[in-house]
Amino acid sequence: MALAQLQTALARLFTDAGLVEAFCLDPLATARRLGLAAKDVEVFAALDAATVQNFASTLTRKRILDVRKTLPLTYRALGSDFDTLLVAEIAGPPRPGRHRADAALLARLLAARAAQGAASPSWIGDLARYEATFLVFERPGRGVAIRSFHFPLKILIGALLSGERPGEVAPRPGFGLWLRLTKSSGLIHLLW
Amino acid sequence: MSRPASLGSGLGYRPQFRAELFLHRSEVDFLEIIADHYFDASPEKLAELDMLAAHFSLVPHGLDLSLGSAEGVEERYVEKFAALIERSGAPYWSEHVCFTKAGGVSIGHLTALPYTQEALDVVARNVETVRKTIKTPLILENVTAVVVVPGFEMSEAEFVASACALTNCGWLCDVANLYANSVNHGPSLDESFEHWPWERLVQIHYAGGRWKNNFLIDSHDSATDEPVWALLERVAKRAGARNAILERDENLPAFPELLAEVARARGMLEGA
Numbered sequence: 001m002a003l004a005q006l007q008t009a010l011a012r013l014f015t016d017a018g019l020v021e022a023f024c025l026d027p028l029a030t031a032r033r034l035g036l037a038a039k040d041v042e043v044f045a046a047l048d049a050a051t052v053q054n055f056a057s058t059l060t061r062k063r064i065l066d067v068r069k070t071l072p073l074t075y076r077a078l079g080s081d082f083d084t085l086l087v088a089e090i091a092g093p094p095r096p097g098r099h100r101a102d103a104a105l106l107a108r109l110l111a112a113r114a115a116q117g118a119a120s121p122s123w124i125g126d127l128a129r130y131e132a133t134f135l136v137f138e139r140p141g142r143g144v145a146i147r148s149f150h151f152p153l154k155i156l157i158g159a160l161l162s163g164e165r166p167g168e169v170a171p172r173p174g175f176g177l178w179l180r181l182t183k184s185s186g187l188i189h190l191l192w
Numbered sequence: 193m194s195r196p197a198s199l200g201s202g203l204g205y206r207p208q209f210r211a212e213l214f215l216h217r218s219e220v221d222f223l224e225i226i227a228d229h230y231f232d233a234s235p236e237k238l239a240e241l242d243m244l245a246a247h248f249s250l251v252p253h254g255l256d257l258s259l260g261s262a263e264g265v266e267e268r269y270v271e272k273f274a275a276l277i278e279r280s281g282a283p284y285w286s287e288h289v290c291f292t293k294a295g296g297v298s299i300g301h302l303t304a305l306p307y308t309q310e311a312l313d314v315v316a317r318n319v320e321t322v323r324k325t326i327k328t329p330l331i332l333e334n335v336t337a338v339v340v341v342p343g344f345e346m347s348e349a350e351f352v353a354s355a356c357a358l359t360n361c362g363w364l365c366d367v368a369n370l371y372a373n374s375v376n377h378g379p380s381l382d383e384s385f386e387h388w389p390w391e392r393l394v395q396i397h398y399a400g401g402r403w404k405n406n407f408l409i410d411s412h413d414s415a416t417d418e419p420v421w422a423l424l425e426r427v428a429k430r431a432g433a434r435n436a437i438l439e440r441d442e443n444l445p446a447f448p449e450l451l452a453e454v455a456r457a458r459g460m461l462e463g464a
Binding site: 011012014039055065140 | 262299339442
């Protein structure tokens with residue numbers, strides 16, 4: 001049981017930026033707050049603060065790299081802003097299915113900002129929603145999804161794939177269709 | 193423990209180089225696949241798995257079984273792993289001596305265990321549980337310890353050797369992790385070398401790392417460093433290793449650069 005409690009405390013520490021901060025200020029008080037057995041309080045409080053910070057930042061970096069791969073065009077479009085927005089959004093422990101969950105969170109944030117007219121470029125919400133829809137179809141099972149877009153995604157995606165970083169473009173409505181007819185059939189995807 | 197098949201010098205499969213991999217089929221002896229990528233997978237991903245299995249020997253490598261979790265392993269995860277091993281026709285499979293989740297928190301990374309008897313007992317119990325479902329041989333890998341838990345009762349080498357002995361598993365020796373832990377925390381490799389379970393060695397992992405704040409990170413994002421190559425050669429000679437896998441996850445170079453590393457490792461295996 002003692003190991004289970006120690007592992008739970010370590011897992012919380014490594015994935016919670018606030019707890020890392022508290023630990024660096026006062027390791028013993030932080031250890032006591034986590035409900036550990038007396039001998040494990042000592043073990044926990046004796047962890048090296050620099051390596052704890054190092055590990056926590058490694059975990060965050062790993063999450064960033066995974067989401068960059070999951071939403072590659074959105075990353076290409078946003079550049080370094082991608083990491084800044086993502087880090088603010090994924091504070092706290094990873095959710096199950098981490099890279100998909102983190103990517104979905106960022107896509108929702110970008111879509112919400114775009115809807116409020118606060119996104120830059122203004123089409124980034126459409127692009128993130130477009131890429132995030134593919135994640136739904138990475139899982140087994142049949143299904144269909146139809147998404148409407150405000151901007152000409154086909155043109156924007158083509159530009160991003162050829163290495164450009166497009167700026168603002170005029171709105172032009174479009175639609176995307178994702179369709180898997182049976183759980184073993186290929187994904188049909190169309191973008192207008 | 194009987195040693196599984198001799199497979200040669202291979203690569204950790206990444207979808208980004210799939211096309212070039214098939215163009216250079218004869219230069220890669222076998223592939224290691226990340227098991228977790230094929231759980232709850234789409235038909236496209238399963239088709240990829242079947243295509244790889246038709247052309248290469250595959251070894252599934254797990255990331256999130258969490259064999260060191262005191263709470264035990266997840267039954268559903270083990271079942272998915274078993275199905276993947278059967279579908280891929282793997283001669284053996286591998287996981288890490290570490291924990292990745294506890295108390296409902298998924299850490300999202302391989303986390304070193306305290307080097308204690310209690311942790312060893314947990315690993316042994318979990319491996320026994322897994323074996324009820326998966327009969328294919330399991331080999332255990334040593335991890336990078338970014339944070340070393342104080343209060344240890346034995347060295348890392350003794351801990352990994354005991355874990356392999358208690359479970360009667362083979363050892364997947366990650367030479368990059370051995371090197372990183374020795375330079376980050378000590379003891380020196382010369383001091384610890386003979387304490388590792390060489391008689392149980394089945395496979396080697398090697399990769400490039402990155403220095404940050406005087407700390408060597410096992411980042412898999414660069415070419416393998418020369419000290420790691422030297423260690424790989426030493427290990428191959430010491431233990432007669434027959435299987436090695438290059439791990440490269442980020443900053444993928446032109447494919448011939450990966451092939452050159454695979455060929456260099458093959459030379460070391462054959463020269464042992």
